Amino acid sequence: MRILITGGAGYIGSVSVEAFVQAGHDAIVLDDLSTGHRGAVPEKATLEIGSYGETDAVVGLLRKHRIDAVLHCAAKSIVGESMTDPAKYFRENVVGGIALLEAMRTAGVKRIVFSSTAATYGMPERTPIAESDPVRPINAYGETKRDVEGAIAWYGHGYGFRSVVLRYFNAAGASARNGELHSPETHLIPNVLAAAEERRELTLFGDDYPTPDGTCVRDYIHVEDLAAAHVLALLATDPADPRTGPPAGPCQPLICNLGSGTGFSNRQVVAAAEAVVGRGIAVRIGPRRAGDPPVLVAGADRATEVLRWRPRHGTIEEIIGSAWAWRRANPNGYADPRA
Ligand SMILES: NC(=O)c1ccc[n+]([C@@H]2O[C@H](COP(=O)([O-])OP(=O)(O)OC[C@H]3O[C@@H](n4cnc5c(N)ncnc54)[C@H](O)[C@@H]3O)[C@@H](O)[C@H]2O)c1
Missing domain, CATH: 3.40.50.720 (NAD(P)-binding Rossmann-like Domain)
Structure with a gap:
């Protein structure tokens, strides 16, 4: 086609x-x-x-x-x-x-x-x-x-x-060739990895949500x-x-x-990223962002049954690991986005 x-x-x-x-x-x-x-x-x-x-x-x-x-x-x-x-x-x-x-x-x-x-x-x-x-x-x-x-x-x-x-x-994640590079970046995983690279503090928005550890839960x-x-x-x-x-x-x-049908809290994502990069990531808790639902997890049965789609990258460590590998291989991102 x-x-x-x-x-x-x-x-x-x-x-x-x-x-x-x-x-x-x-x-x-x-x-x-x-x-x-x-x-x-x-x-x-x-x-x-x-x-x-x-x-x-x-x-x-x-x-x-x-x-x-x-x-x-x-x-x-x-x-x-x-x-x-x-x-x-x-x-x-x-x-x-x-x-x-x-x-x-x-x-x-x-x-x-x-x-x-x-x-x-x-x-x-x-x-x-x-x-x-x-x-x-x-x-x-x-x-x-x-x-x-x-x-x-x-x-x-x-x-x-x-x-x-x-x-x-x-x-989330990356292929061997392409990864996530936005400016500004508003997504959690690239921001966690940037904080790890730059050894700076990461802000999580709220830890008083009705979730097991108080931070928002998302499906990656x-x-x-x-x-x-x-x-x-x-x-x-x-x-x-x-x-x-x-x-x-x-x-x-x-x-x-x-979606994967599984949710991970912001704190779980940070912990998984720490395991992937092999160092601690400092976190501070900021105020909630307006309009952030506590939990967003997909029921993805229809894609499985009707499209016959099966996600192959199962674990959050695998997803974060691919994003980290791409960043390490492309420290300057795409050399010249407009060239
Ligand atoms: N990233 C996510 O987690 C996520 C989640 C849900 C939905 N989406 C949707 O997926 C799509 C892709 O998201 P992404 O994260 O890859 O965004 P992105 O910003 O990386 O990609 C969008 C692309 O569209 C191009 N573009 C924007 N306006 C255009 C225009 N008028 N004409 C031609 N090109 C134009 C941009 O240059 C860019 O290459 C979007 O529609 C977004 O709403 C993304």
């Missing part, structure tokens, strides 16, 4: 590009390099620099590369920023997302896998969270993802778009396992595949959580 991957120069996108290339597909990356890195795009993929929000240009790309399906991985995704600058998130994620769908409609490309998030659930009523649980985001980022999920569903109903919506929990899934799920999801959008609808007529998105 010929696949357009928006955000393929970013963290999850680039590892997914590796998986598509490995599986024998042609990968065309569309990325504006706003938070991604040119060096993250594997040599066997084609990089087109631009925004997925430019409908006419995207129509041209879809036609030029004879694209069969789209993995829409690009987005703005910093929760705190989405609260102080929601306009940016609605413009980029929602207006841009609709522009992409319109380009696909114009070019007759009707297969899409969408990178969504556990943030769509907001404060969950129970754990693990099932896909059928209420979707009530508590930050602008999650709201924009819910909006795009909704648009995709209606494009399925009205125009026969076949889709898989993947709600990721916490992506290896980025290579996410990448493998993308390949399976794209295959499920085949017009002959009943998992995403009948061969013609209205289709419903297949929505799957992607």
Whole structure:
């Protein structure tokens, strides 16, 4: 297949590009390099620099590369920023997302896998969270993802778009080639490892949550396992595949959580990182961050049963170990992100 991957120069996108290339597909990356890195795009993929929000240009790309399906991985995704600058998130994620769908409609490309998030659930009523649980985001980022999920569903109903919506929990770890490098970095594991490298104190946000050790509990899934799920999801959008609808007529998105089904507290992550790096990491407790649910753990049975997806990187030490190995091998990150 010929696949357009928006955000393929970013963290999850680039590892997914590796998986598509490995599986024998042609990968065309569309990325504006706003938070991604040119060096993250594997040599066997084609990089087109631009925004997925430019409908006419995207129509041209879809036609030029004879694209069969789209993995829409690009987005703005910093929760705190989405609260102080929601306009940016609605413009980029929602207006841009609709522009992409319109380009696909114009070019007759009707297969899409969408990178969504556990943030769509907001404060969950129970754990693990099932896909059928209420979707009530508590930050602008999650709201924009819910909006795009909704648009995709209606494009399925009205125009026969076949889709898989993947709600990721916490992506973590690295492939041998690509790792997590954001600026600013808001994710726990890279921040724990940076604190270890720089021998400085790490701040955890709150230790008075109703969890065993008082710190928040999250579900970490290896980025290579996410990448493998993308390949399976794209295959499920085949017009002959009943998992995403009948061969013609209205289709419903297949929505799957992607997580390990196991939660680790912030303190457990720090302890695992200490074991991986072989030294202690000093921790201070800061105030809670607004809108952090105490526990977010995926019920991922649907991905297992319907997509036949099995995460292969089981332990938190393995996940953190791969992130640490990547950082050690790439102390300067991607040498020149914009070159
Ligand atoms: N990292 C996580 O734990 C996590 C969890 C849940 C959901 N997600 C979702 O997964 C996706 C990827 O996340 P990530 O952590 O890899 O982020 P990232 O910032 O590393 O990657 C995003 C990529 O999209 C590109 N991009 C942004 N706006 C663009 C535009 N208008 N046109 C073209 N390219 C554009 C960026 O340059 C970057 O390469 C996002 O949609 C995010 O919301 C991530």
